[in-house]
Amino acid sequence: NAGVTQTPKFQVLKTGQSMTLQCAQDMNHNSMYWYRQDPGMGLRLIYYSASEGTTDKGEVPNGYNVSRLNKREFSLRLESAAPSQTSVYFCASSEGAGAFYEQYFGPGTRLTVT
Amino acid sequence: KNQVEQSPQSLIILEGKNCTLQCNYTVSPFSNLRWYKQDTGRGPVSLTIMTFSENTKSNGRYTATLDADTKQSSLHITASQLSDSASYICVVSYQTGANNLFFGTGTRLTVIP
Numbered sequence: 001n002a003g004v005t006q007t008p009k010f011q012v013l014k015t016g017q018s019m020t021l022q023c024a025q026d027m028n029h030n031s032m033y034w035y036r037q038d039p040g041m042g043l044r045l046i047y048y049s050a051s052e053g054t055t056d057k058g059e060v061p062n063g064y065n066v067s068r069l070n071k072r073e074f075s076l077r078l079e080s081a082a083p084s085q086t087s088v089y090f091c092a093s094s095e096g097a098g099a100f101y102e103q104y105f106g107p108g109t110r111l112t113v114t
Numbered sequence: 115k116n117q118v119e120q121s122p123q124s125l126i127i128l129e130g131k132n133c134t135l136q137c138n139y140t141v142s143p144f145s146n147l148r149w150y151k152q153d154t155g156r157g158p159v160s161l162t163i164m165t166f167s168e169n170t171k172s173n174g175r176y177t178a179t180l181d182a183d184t185k186q187s188s189l190h191i192t193a194s195q196l197s198d199s200a201s202y203i204c205v206v207s208y209q210t211g212a213n214n215l216f217f218g219t220g221t222r223l224t225v226i227p
Contacts (some may be wrong), residue, residue, distance in 0.1 A: 099208060102163070107157050
């Protein structure tokens with residue numbers, strides 16, 4: 001039982017390049033999330049998927065797209081990377097989307113855009 | 115504006131000592147408050163969760179308190195160990211909605227021998 005896995009662990013992009021961050025969970029959770037974590041700031045929600053087949057914007061969605069590929073997988077795509085997207089990205093999952101469901105986090109992807 | 119503020123930003127203590135971390139929030143309507151531990155290079159892991167009616171919750175050497183009237187919480191760590199070195203993040207939830215978490219910026223704790 002690996003929990004939440006993310007690939008890659010590290011990535012360096014040049015401005016304007018695109019890439020997809022992959023996330024998978026093996027806990028049969030319905031809801032999945034993408035966050036970014038920047039120095040001096042709390043985690044901020046980019047997009048979330050309350051259930052398979054649905055996605056919604058979070059606090060900071062600009063410059064990102066997501067795909068809920070199936071119940072296990074939720075990917076985050078940067079179409080044209082910008083230096084402002086340099087950050088650590090965390091995927092999380094929870095059994096449901098309500099306030100009482102604990103979110104389980106992956107190990108993160110450290111992305112640098114030059 | 116819904117906010118979560120934590121203090122101190124960083125803390126250094128000797129192994130074996132106790133410490134207390136603070137969290138103040140303005141999130142309303144309040145549902146629950148969690149404390150997460152985030153080791154360097156890892157994702158956050160939940161330590162405790164408290165609802166409106168709970169004022170104390172323990173998890174081993176970690177004890178969280180909640181005063182819902184003053185909107186304050188604290189995390190007390192007893193007999194600290196080197197492995198307690200991490201960031202501790204306070205997270206407050208709205209009562210409703212899927213997009214309902216507010217994260218503090220964390221307290222960076224370093225335990226030295």
